[in-house]
Amino acid sequence: MSSVGTRVFVARLAGTTVFDPLGDQVGRVRDVVVLVRPKGAPRAVGLVVEVPGRRRVFLPLTRVTAMDPGQVISTGLVNMRRFEQRAFETLAVSELLDRTVDFIDGTGSATIEDVAIELQRNNDWVVSKLFVRRVVPGHRGLLRRRGETQLVAINEVTGLARAAGQQGAELLLAQYEDLKPADLADVLHDLGTTRRLEVASALDNDRLADVLEELPGDDQVAILRGLELGRAADVLEAMEPDDAADLLGELPDEQVAELLELMEPEEARDVRRLLAYEDNTAGGLMTTEPVVLGPETPIAAALAHVRRQDLAPALASMVFVVRPPLETPTGRYIGVVHLQRLLREPPHEPIGSVVDTDLEPVEAGAPLMSVTRQLATYNLLALPVVDADKRLLGAVSVDDVLDHLLPEDWREQDDEPGGTKPVPPGPRHAARPAVGRG
Missing domain, CATH: 2.30.30.240 (PRC-barrel domain)
Structure with a gap:
């Protein structure tokens, strides 16, 4: 004890x-x-x-x-x-760290860097101390952290209970810097609306893009709408084109047009193409950025492409072989080379010599269930999508399909984990109902 x-x-x-x-x-x-x-x-x-x-x-x-x-x-x-x-x-971690408080003696303000809780004789835990850093007048943002730090009693400051306003998020994010995007998305989802936007705004564009891809649609929309338009366009550029298209599909047409105009033309082009397809079709599900190479590419070079850190595992499972041009929509689709085959062949051989031409692509209008059936039948992680002229448009990965097959609120539904001794559902507190929980 x-x-x-x-x-x-x-x-x-x-x-x-x-x-x-x-x-x-x-x-x-x-x-x-x-x-x-x-x-x-x-x-x-x-x-x-x-x-x-x-x-x-x-x-x-x-x-x-x-x-x-x-x-x-x-x-x-x-x-x-x-x-x-x-x-x-x-x-305490999500909402009090980085909050600004004022000293009761009138000597200025400070930001909270840590909160100390202390056990009392009646077995209550109370907030007894705050570790704070004084705000240097005239300094804003990160520069204000140059002020001195000190440990103060809770009764020496005021403002702990006030609304956070434009509260910083650096210390909160430091607690979660090692989390995977899906786990950080869970953290953001559990925050209040205002705090969620503050924390999201403090992420860099690439990290925020990764997290947005893991959030429910309503959270995505709320965060994107809360960003300045130029920043929102930058984040959309950093997202996978299919995820960006899904998110833009939830916004009014006028806002979509404005954001697309602010995006880099090449990035906006891919997103516009995807927006033209129905949601539950191969075209609506696909990404326009699989690994696409010409048949003369050496196996060693192909392996270097699938090693890219930013490539999803499902898309790294195969290389799509086409005639030039290699940007989607490409020249005529030839076939695929599976990763396992690349690992078994001499590195100097061209991928065209080991290409699998038996894998039938799907057309952009193919319905979701048709795509799902083909992925399951041939145990594939990704499937090529072509147009009527057999030009490669993109690829549908198994995770894209799962996102559409699962219920919309699947991120909020948890399976019952093992390894703990659960108690029956009920109030969180079995004792002290006077606290307000009961």
């Missing part, structure tokens, strides 16, 4: 492994839920824990027997219902 006076800093707590009493891993801490009260120190009431399956659940601090930056020990009972933040709750 943690002893009275135990102090834990939440930024260091994020990512800590949660164990049950037997030493089995339950999940990892992602955030701390606090109640910011008009009077008195904010009270920490629970942890947001990510359990297997990327589900975030609520673990009341009444079920935590020990907590420090190295580990958290729980009673082993975890309510597996997905965590949903309530209106009166604040997430």
Whole structure:
């Protein structure tokens, strides 16, 4: 059991492994839920824990027997219902870090870099200290971080409960810099609307593009609409053309036209082509940027192309062989070379000598179920899409098909993970109903 006076800093707590009493891993801490009260120190009431399956659940601090930056020990009972933040709750990592507070003595303001919670005699955890960096007058953005840092008591500052306004997001993103785009998308989805846009805006274009591709459609639209138009166009350019087209398909025609005009002509051309196809057809599903090479290309060069870090695994499974030009729409489609075949042949041989001409492409108007059937029948990860003149237009990958076959809210539906001892669905708190949860 943690002893009275135990102090834990939440930024260091994020990512800590949660164990049950037997030493089995339950999940990892992602955030701390606090109640910011008009009077008195904010009270920490629970942890947001990510359990297997990327589900975030609520673990009341009444079920935590020990907590420090190295580990958290729980009673082993975890309510597996997905965590949903309530209106009166604040997430310490997601919403308090980078927030600006004012010193009560009138000496200026500071930004919060960490929050300390401390165990009291009544077994409550309260926010006792803030690690802050003073804002240097006249300095904005990153330059303000040159101010001195200090640890202050919670009663020495004011403004913790106010709306965040244009709150920074650097410290929050530092907590999640190693997350894969799909995992970071889950984090953004769980944030409030305003905070989600603040965090998304702080990402660089490539990272934001990757994350947008993993978010539900309504979150994508909300974030894109919240960006300045030029920035929105830059992010669309960084997205895969098919994902960019899907997102633009959710916007009004006038806004689509404006964004396309701001994009680089070459990037906009591919997106315009995809927008012309019906959603549930091969043309609407395909990407225009598979690996496309001429038949004279040496196998060694082809392998270098499929090693590209930005290439999705499904598209790296085969090379599409065509006559020039090699940009889609290409010259006449010849066939494909599977990655395994490339690995078995001499590197100096041309790919035209090992091409598979038996794989029948689909035309752009082919319906979704026809594409799905062909992928399943031949155990393929990608399928060529051609026009009536057998010119390669693009490729449909298995992940594109899955995105359309699964229900729209599939990202929010979690399978029941194993390895934990669930409790029946119900209130998050089994104790202290006076807190407002019950």
